[in-house]
Amino acid sequence: MIKTKTKNLKFIDFCSGIGAGRLGLENNGLSCIGFSEIDNQAEITYRKFFGEEEKNYGDLMKIDTKKLPDFDMMIAGFPCQSFSVIGQRKGMQDKRGQIIYGLIKIMLDKNLKYFILENVKGLTNHDNGNTFKVILKELDKAGYKVFHKVLNSIDYGVPQMRERIYFIGIRKDLVPENFVYLFPERQNRVSVKDFLIDTKELEFDDKKESYETFLRYMKNKYNHGRYDLDDFLTKDYLVIDTRQSDLRLYDNKVPTLRVGRHGILYVKNGKFRKLSGYESLLLQGFPKQLAKKVDGVIEEIHLLKQAGNAMTVNTIGAITRELFKTLEQHEN
Numbered sequence: 001m002i003k004t005k006t007k008n009l010k011f012i013d014f015c016s017g018i019g020a021g022r023l024g025l026e027n028n029g030l031s032c033i034g035f036s037e038i039d040n041q042a043e044i045t046y047r048k049f050f051g052e053e054e055k056n057y058g059d060l061m062k063i064d065t066k067k068l069p070d071f072d073m074m075i076a077g078f079p080c081q082s083f084s085v086i087g088q089r090k091g092m093q094d095k096r097g098q099i100i101y102g103l104i105k106i107m108l109d110k111n112l113k114y115f116i117l118e119n120v121k122g123l124t125n126h127d128n129g130n131t132f133k134v135i136l137k138e139l140d141k142a143g144y145k146v147f148h149k150v151l152n153s154i155d156y157g158v159p160q161m162r163e164r165i166y167f168i169g170i171r172k173d174l175v176p177e178n179f180v181y182l183f184p185e186r187q188n189r190v191s192v193k194d195f196l197i198d199t200k201e202l203e204f205d206d207k208k209e210s211y212e213t214f215l216r217y218m219k220n221k222y223n224h225g226r227y228d229l230d231d232f233l234t235k236d237y238l239v240i241d242t243r244q245s246d247l248r249l250y251d252n253k254v255p256t257l258r259v260g261r262h263g264i265l266y267v268k269n270g271k272f273r274k275l276s277g278y279e280s281l282l283l284q285g286f287p288k289q290l291a292k293k294v295d296g297v298i299e300e301i302h303l304l305k306q307a308g309n310a311m312t313v314n315t316i317g318a319i320t321r322e323l324f325k326t327l328e329q330h331e332n
């Protein structure tokens with residue numbers, strides 16, 4: 001762990017969701033001095049994780065930066081609805097797309113040293129790449145050296161395929177002109193068995209009302225005749241994504257957790273099970289002792305959504321570690 005360089009560094013967790021980014025930074029020794037989130041449900045979960053006394057600065061577009069304490073770093077998984085490949089492609093025209101300008105204003109007003117921003121991969125080619133270009137130009141204009149890359153969470157210690165674009169920003173006066181940040185190397189794959197471990201009664205069978213719907217789904221024009229349910233049940237840890245139309249199968253990995261996609265099943269001990277909120281948190285890198293704090297306390301529907309919205313703790317951890325390692329090397 002790189003704790004010498006990060007020891008006294010403070011950050012604010014913007015668009016915090018449930019604080020996955022925060023954990024990634026804290027795991028590297030940085031201290032969180034507050035968060036900014038407008039979703040009440042996410043805030044409830046955040047407080048279960050980090051405590052009632054945490055300060056929520058609320059809507060980042062309305063923050064009076066003069067009232068913000070000093071801090072060194074910002075982390076923000078800014079809203080992706082307006083950029084997503086599945087969204088309506090309104091991009092920079094959509095008001096939510098303008099959040100990047102709110103973040104830049106805070107960077108400038110606070111003379112911030114570093115930032116980590118995260119978004120969906122679709123941001124890179126939205127509007128033929130123009131949106132992405134504008135964002136890079138604005139961050140450069142704000143005085144930051146910016147490095148960006150699409151990383152997949154499955155390469156950083158969780159068995160979830162999740163491609164996201166990451167931006168690392170360093171204030172230009174802090175590093176030499178030739179400074180280069182290289183994103184962390186891929187790590188060895190891990191086993192899905194260590195993540196699909198919920199012990200609650202999650203069997204999905206004909207005792208459940210929605211099982212009928214599942215059987216009907218298996219007979220729709222996309223899936224009919226293609227699969228044999230009995231065969232599925234012989235394959236422990238087969239992961240089944242019941243997408244809107246066609247079904248997809250995964251071996252030793254889970255597809256991207258998404259808001260509104262709650263239809264991930266898997267096979268265990270010859271039975272179908274539904275992926276739980278607890279397991280979704282583990283698949284985003286939340287440690288078990290933290291995930292247990294909300295398991296059975298926050299409704300499943302919220303946990304699944306919040307995990308689908310979150311960053312992956314491990315990926316942020318790896319990016320941050322690499323950043324401070326590189327900065328430290330430059331100083332020596």
Ligand SMILES: C[S@@+](CC[C@H](N)C(=O)[O-])C[C@H]1O[C@@H](n2cnc3c(N)ncnc32)[C@H](O)[C@@H]1O
Pocket residue numbers: 014015016017018019020021036037038039042058059060061076077078079080099306309310311312
């Ligand atoms: C894609 S999610 C990121 C979640 C977070 N990174 C995590 O790991 O859980 C975007 C979050 O930004 C929040 N958000 C949207 N607009 C905001 C604003 N103006 N101020 C603060 N938070 C906002 C949303 O409520 C949502 O939780």
